[in-house]
Amino acid sequence: MQIENLSAIVMALTFIAYSLLGGADFGGGVWDLLAFGRHKEASRQLIAHAIGPIWEANHVWLIAFIVFFFTCFPTAFAAISIALHVPLALAALGIVLRGASFTFRSFPDDPMQNHWGLIFSVASAVTPIFFGVVIGTTISGNLVWLDSKIYASGYFLPWLSIFPWIMGCFILSLFTYLAAVYLCVEAEGELKDYFRIRAVLTLLAVLILGSAVLLKAPAHFSQKLSEPQSIVTFFGAIALSVCALITLLKRKFVLARTLSASMAITALGMLAYLQAPYLIAPQFTILSSAAPPSTHRMVLSIGAAGALLLIPSLFYLLLTFKGRKAFSLFDYS
DSSP states (O other), X not given: OOHHHHHHHHHHHHHHHHHHHHHHHHHHHHHHHTOOGGGHHHHHHHHHHHHTTTTTGGGHHHHHHHHHHHHHOHHHHHHHHHHTHHHHHHHHHHHXXXXXXXXXXXXXXOTTHHHHHHHHHHHHHHHHHHHHHHHHHHHHTOOOEETTTEEOSOSSGGGSSHHHHHHHHHHHHHHHHHHHHHHHHHOOTHHHHHHHHHHHHHHHHHHHHHHHHHHSOOHHXXXXXXXXXXXXXXXXXXXXXXXXXHHHHTXXXXXXXXXXXXXXXXXXXXXXXXXXXXXXXXXXXXXXXXXXXXXXXXXXXXXXXXXXXXXXXXXXXXXXXXXXXXXXXXXXX
């Protein structure tokens, strides 16, 4: 395997890790926004308790993704930063507002507490959409450069087309679904069923929007969808979704969490595979955008050394605040 492809795989893995952990934090904010009825306050307290100790740490995966991207594939990173600076800036603004408001809303004597709570919830819903819009635009083929140097598509029309927004809604639904399943594990009493119903409904949304992504996908996706590995992966994701649905209906929440995370890994991994060898279709490929091999070797080495510190630290953090249940794969009750 060429070292450039290895860097691209590591970059994809960091985004998948961010989706499983940080993405669920965004989804928790969405459920905070949609909380209503007699369980409104209890569900919001559960969400704050669930994400409070770890939400900042989960952003380390996004930081790792960005570092790998601009260091190992500087040409493509510069191109995306120029062409999609508007949705990227809106996503960054959402991350900043979400983090600040989550902190400020915890002060009980602050007269702005309700407003901070609303900002946190809205930013949690909007930011994943813009993540998906950026991903969808890089897939769509709507971005065009003249001689790979002069950007020629405009700063709005490429990401205002329908496919990027379908992708944005898919990413939002996936994050929201993961949050609902994780909260089923964390909840007690009636709140388990409160989030179980929401998990089932959002799983259906994930399946519908995921199908829409594949139906509206550009030509290079369609060509690879007929390959045996794509077919196996697609039906694998469907099978995991069905099994997750069954376990939710049977109230096997820990197993449902395992199956749901596996489904998300499969679905996002399939998107990365279908996009390869492009970073930005159709002009920027992994090889054409890559830094010299020496850069990849250095970044991969430093990344591996950092992982030896990072992963045990995150493990200890989760163990401290979540207990051993955070690492359970199956229901034992």
